[in-house]
Amino acid sequence: MKPRVHERFLFHFTLHKKSRTKLDDWATIHLRVSVGPQRKEIRLQRRVRADDWIQAAGRVRRPGQEAYEINTYLDEMRHKLFTIHGKLVAKGKSYTAQDIVDRLFTTEKNERMLIVLFQEHNEGIRELVGREYSIGRYYQHNRTLKHLRKFKQKEFDEDDFPIKKVDLQFIQRFEHHLLVFRAGGRNTVSKYVTISKRSCE
Known part of the structure; x- marks a missing residue:
């Protein structure tokens, strides 16, 4: 069930402790988005030295071009997060932390993304x-989306995937993933694959 429109929306940037290396103490910046009790955390493509990070501000303190x-x-x-949240509230629709992250990366990459398109398809249904x-x-359809998210994160380690890269090989790998992780019998798996194909058209 999606949170109500007035649920509290929060986000902050943090360093992921497990991403630190023993040799240089660099760590990857993560974004954590919360909507009510729900939370979504993703890894960003930025790394900093742990000693240069201001946790309370979510910023790098060291001077220089890289930090800037x-x-x-x-x-x-x-700015994008506040804009996305404002638009969702203005529409008066319920949303989740995952919805905000999906829209963030659609805006970030400026192209049609698999998960966002699939969500819009499901919302229409x-x-x-x-x-x-x-x-x-x-x-x-929601179960299919759930399986697709797990497959995408396992195989590509990305929060979303461009539609233009969804090809026959992608579909075949998704089908193999469903069978290996016992998402259901052959007929059920075939339905998941068919739904995925139609949602991407």
């Missing part, structure tokens, strides 16, 4: 439940 570029990047991310679709069909 990282702080500018983080400021741009903050939800709005037509009882008229053109059954609630069972809606749940089936």
Whole structure:
């Protein structure tokens, strides 16, 4: 169930302790987004020395061009997050931390992304439940999205994936993933794959 529109929205940048190396003490910056009790954390493509990081401010303290570029990047991310949240609230629709992250990376890459497109497809089905679709069909599409997210993060270690890169090999690997991790019998797996193909069209 998605949080209500008025749920508290928070985000902050932090260093991931497990990403630090023993040799140079560099760490990867992570973004943590919270909507009510739900939370989503993702790794950003930026690394800093742990000693140069101001945790309370979510910024790099060391002077220099590299620190300036990282702080500018983080400021741009903050602006995009507030913009995305504002648009969702203005629409009066419920949303999750995952929804915000998905839209952030669609804006970040400026191209059609798999998970965002799949979510929009599922939202369209939800709005037509009882008229053109059954609630069972809606749940089936949501389960497909759940499996697709797990596959994408395991195989590509990315939070989303460009639609233009979804090819036959991608679909075949997704099908193999479903079978290996026992997502269901052959018929169920075939339905998940079919739903994925249609949602990407």
